Amino acid sequence: MALLELDQVTKRYGGIIAVNEATFSVEKGSITSLIGPNGAGKTTAFDTISGVIEVDGGKIRYAGKDITNLRPWAVTKLGIGRTFQVTRELGDMTVLENLAVAGVPNSFSSLLGGRIQKDEYDKAMEVLTFLGIEKLANELSKRLSYGQRKLLELAAVLMIEPDMILLDEPAGGVNPALLDRILDRIQAINDTGITFLIVEHNMDVVMRLSHSIVVMAHGQVLIQNTPEVVRNDERVLDAYLGEA
Amino acid sequence: MTNFVQVVILGLLLGGVYALMASGLTLIFGVMRVVNLAHAAFIIVGAYFGYYLYEGLGIDPLISMVLALPVFFLFGVALYRILFPRIEGSERFGEMTVLLTFGLAFFFEGLMSFFFTGIFRTASTGYSTDAFFIGDIFIPKGQLFAVTASAILLIGLWAFLKYSRIGYGVRATMQNRDAAQLVGVNVRSVSTISFGIGMALAGAAGTLVSFLFAFFPSRHWQWLAILLALIVVGGMGSIKGAVIAALGLAVLSSLVTDQISPEWAPMSFYGVLFLMLMIRPQGLFGKKVRI
Amino acid sequence: GGDDDDAAETTAAPAADTTTAAPAEDTTTAAPAEDTTTAAPADTAEPIVFASSLPLTGEFSGVGAKHKDGYEFCVEEINRLGGILGRQVEIVIEDNRSETETAVSQYERFINVVDADVLFGTFSSLLGYPTSSLAEQNGMVMGLPSSGAMRVWARGYENIFYFQQLPAELTGSSIVDLVNYYTETGVIDEPLETAAVVDADDFFASAIANGFKGAEFTVRGEGGAEDRQVSLAPGYVSDMGMELVYEETWPVGFTDWLTLANAIAGAEPDFLAVAVTSVDELLSMVKALETVDFSPKLMYASQGTQSEVGEELGGIEGGLLIHAVWAEEANWEGKLAGQPYTNVDFIENFTAAYGRSPDEDEAIPFALCQGMEQAILGTGGTDNAAMSEWLHSRQGDPVKTIMGDFVWGEDGLAEERAFLVNQWQDGELKLVYPVGEFDGTADMLFPMP
């Protein structure tokens, strides 16, 4: 059963149609990749799903529920976590606090709860240790290197413990030695039933992880199919992979 | 009908002067992200400049305005060099400058009170109470001259920013300091220059104030409030926006003064500001940034 | 600038004349003063301390600074004349930046830290209102140089005294008298039928305007007391037989004077009353009226006797009527150090000391200081309770100041006397009403040029 469905989703900016009647779906428990040339509309698609921008048309359904134009926090609370391609760390907060934000209840009771509970702390440290940045736990996040920020972005979404994780270029700028381990981890998490939708330009990563691939170009969805099929599709070669 | 036209004309003339005052403020904001709370205080300094040159040496304020440009430019440059380098690259630059310029406003108000006393002043030039009459409609000369002078300055400023190389540097710096440095802009000198320009505009506007309004040192807070409203309505950092907001709101305020009551005239500034926030938070010409 | 020089010259001239006579007078007046101090406890006795917090900076700084001069000059004069009861006098004056919070804590400091013997009031009702409460609470006498709106005096306080002739609301009565007088004498030779009243949205200014318009208002009762209904009906405009054709109020920080002037011009009133918060508003208004080329036949403003008005307006203020609590021409006979100290003495000595002639904003504080000095002399000390009682019981034996005689009622308002009315004529301020009471009153110009 499809966990997430985009149905004719459209987003326009003046004359530019960033996403043009895009329709695709993500199966529950799968790792689906969203690829396409620069400016294809991938990030915009993420933005519409996560509620960061409003769509101009179409429907987005998650677990059978219409989540079109829901506020971002509500989407998150429904179980969809996302990362940003251009990282958005909470600069004046430490790495640890960046992660702890995931545990804030949306009510007055948040005034009563202390800052970081023991279990949250343990969870955060576990994630950080895995990504090899546990030493940075008390560093202000604006002081991180590019790659470290990418890792923090990933750590933050893992903290939310979502049912579905949207990753926007998780591999960009990450050292290959570490990337190896991250991919293993994604696979491990996926094995526990968590669904992934990943935007990525690194084809090695895409091919290694994906069960299904969605290809976008000029705002439109060209094809959605298995890696084998996509890899050999003419249009995809043309539009995206080029000679490589 | 004549009265309506008359009131609109008066509003436009008042707005022209506001436009000059507000554009210096919005320029400094645009380039340096500094909300210069001392801007109006510097306008008052400029007003004293115009006043004393007129009273002491008999120099017409319109000529003082031209003199004020280099004088206040240098003043601004000196001030910038003394104060800003210490906090320039700081992470909290924006909020620090609010406090810094607030302190400056107090400092200069104090100095002015000390040197010029708190007594109200106004330069009585021949034209400051004179008017051209076209049929039943009158056009006050002082305001007309002031607006013409403002317009010339603003066009000059606009052309400078639009076409000169430094103008490009100024715009680049205001959008992305690091990137500007990396394409070869000397941001320190560009910031200094634009602060100087903002100051020159304040000084020039001040000389106009010297014969248009009665002023004294602590008057600046009231001016500041109006100018701040104008630059938000116009879209912060947009000179075009500031000018249009100044003209539009001044006309509105004149109409309110005439038709309803002067008591509600300030509402045209602050009320419109509120409306603007509700329908278009970024202001008339402010750009909505990609989230 | 030509007019300014004229003004300076004309005011300087009489001063120069009189100073030649001054030395002789000085010695005579100084002699008895020395007598009182022959016991010479002057250097051993504790000085008497006056204190006032004034708005030397900020909104009211213009007038505040002049009040400072008035107070300080009075203290200098007292000391020159030998002090009070053989004690020298000191005055502590601090700046409150036109802020209530600062003003209040300063008076608190005067009372508790400086140990001031007598508090002098501050300028503007904004500051006068809360600081006078403080004085009342502490049982300290406080003379107020301003804050003339009736509400201030309806609070039932026992220790505050107003140093002007009339509360603000009744200011217009003086103009009524003036109009009646000049109509009778034929100077006003055209009928005045319509009137416009414009005022700043301010405590004091609107009080004056209310008098003209005939407003009614409620003064809320204190601590369970009944509310008091104050009616100014039918209003002075109506008293003068005019019809009110335009009334408007402008807010703080108003800048659009031309539009307002244009609207006034549109109503074409014969008489225009303008009540302002500070003189800069008057300057702007007069300039705007000039620009729209409108002048009523008669125009009154609530402030504007200051020499700067002539200087800044360079002549166009001509014909403007302003009520005054004080004028150069009014040769009132005050007292200081137990001896006569007339208005003429004041002008002369002030001019000698400051190199410029005084104006009302220096005269009022001076008179206030005179009053307090007489209260100290009268009670033989600085017991404020006694002083308050003494000041309240001046019926028949008034306090004599350079602003005339003062007798206060229960509420601290002075027994009503008419204000003076000045008129700007050719860059000079002339006393035009009352006529005949003082030397040097001029005829009113009518209509306005």
Place this chain on the structure above:
Amino acid sequence: MALLELRSVRAGYGVGPDILTDVSLDVEAGGTYVVIGPNGAGKSTMLKAIVGLLAPREGTIEFDGQMIGGKRPDQVLEAGICFVPQDRTVFPEMTVRENLVMGGYLLRDSAKVAKRLDWVMSMFPILEERAPQLAQTMSGGEQQLLALARAMMIEPKVLMVDEPSLGLAPQAADQIFDTIRRLSDELGVTILMVEQNVRRGLDLADHAFVLDLGTKRFEGPSKEIGEDPRIRDLYLGAMAPDVQEEGEG
């Protein structure tokens, strides 16, 4: 003598600790160099120190016989080093065209700027298409491309790029690497880049530095570095070279 020489450079941010503890390296004119190393090693910091966004605390940076350590970025650029940082910084409220024009800020001569503009646009047709669009409304990858293209508006002696392939789709990345190669081959521009896509970085460069914990750990010809087992395990991961073999094999 090398074109660019770092000697015992120590640097850090604000009052913080040293990030670069002791870095010395030589960049010869006309060469292509790649810097690799784990995240947080100090690669970007080193480039920032060279270009003047960060003043070295100790040590010297000499370029073309001139001491540039501690100079402002615009002075360093004038001297001939052009830098494209990792978080591509475009002028958000300027159009694509204006951004490119800004790239030629130092040229002063508007005819020259126009000429370069044509050249750059012809090289990246997507930018020509988007010329009037505001830079901030471009996609992540498009902005990266724009920032790179902007650096090509002038002909520097040294082009320093922090991760040229970052965020670019494979086709676009190929094009960028191509362009860099051409700049080096045809115009003799010296290239110093950081690259996490290690395989491609080593492919392109003829010389490599390995940076870790703020100092230079290894250096040598790219080929050797790529095959060194120690380096491979520590910094390249099992994947990069293997996949390369797989992919191409």
Place this chain on the structure above:
Amino acid sequence: MTDVRTPTPEAAVTSSEPNRSRWIVLAVVLAFVALLPFARWLESYNYVLQVGTIILMWVAMASSWNILGGYTGYTSLGHNVFFGIGAYVGGMLLVEAGISPFITAPLAGLVAMITGAIVGLITFRAKGPAFIISTIALLLVIFLLLDNWEYVGGANGLSLPLAPFELSWVKVPFYYGMLVSAVLAVLLGYRVAHSKMGLALRAIAADEVKAEVAGIDTRRFKLMAYALSAFFPGVVGAIWGYSLTYVRPTAFFAISVAAQFVLMSIIGGRGTVAGPVIGAAFIIMLNELSVTYLGGSEINLAFTGLIMVLALLFFPLGLVGTLRATNKLPGWLDWD
């Protein structure tokens, strides 16, 4: 590599709890402040209490402002709106119903709080400098409205009866009123700083979109912050109006009053618990000193301005912030 504090669970989870010696110093200071009114032998008793009252009042207000301006990152240059509203509510209830503002102060706070939430709905549409300016506009709008609302006295304002206390005791209730407000406001600030809500607010300050994507209902938290930060200004406004005996728009709605909120917090250290407290004490004492010793001359204003500029140049993060950054902050001031 960066030298980071090694995170221990204790450090991260409980680092916020001041240790023992810290508590002792704090308790001593608080006891001193609380017992001050018993020092009746002081010659300048009433003056000391008066200045103390003002300082405490500003401690309450600056700490409240800090919730919005410090943690949430929304600088309000119109916070005296709530101060004034509190004064009007307290004043009207006294005049109309004869209930002492000491009793109605919490109600005044509540009204201010509700106003805050409503105002937030509008002003939160703007960000950064535009938000700052919109708060100034709010101030002027409220000013205009009250200035023209005759029921509450219009421009003439409200005149209140003198507090019915004997002279030698008259300052004491006001002092304690402000002390209680100040302590509660600081505790609220502390609570916010050490709660999940504080985390949420700081996240909002850092990046609203990111905060929201992390699951934080930013709109709700911002309104909560605005409302909370309006409460104590309302409370102390009611008390202060009573002590002035006089509530008038010009006395409460001046921009210079609004600026005090910001100055105190920034000079003390924005976004820290102790900052506004230090800042309030510093600014009020500085003002007192400069009007006292430089009072005869207009230079005192220039002097205040100069101190502000210098404080900023040399303590860019505020006193508390800068000391902390250089590790010189004494433990008993580290309340974060």
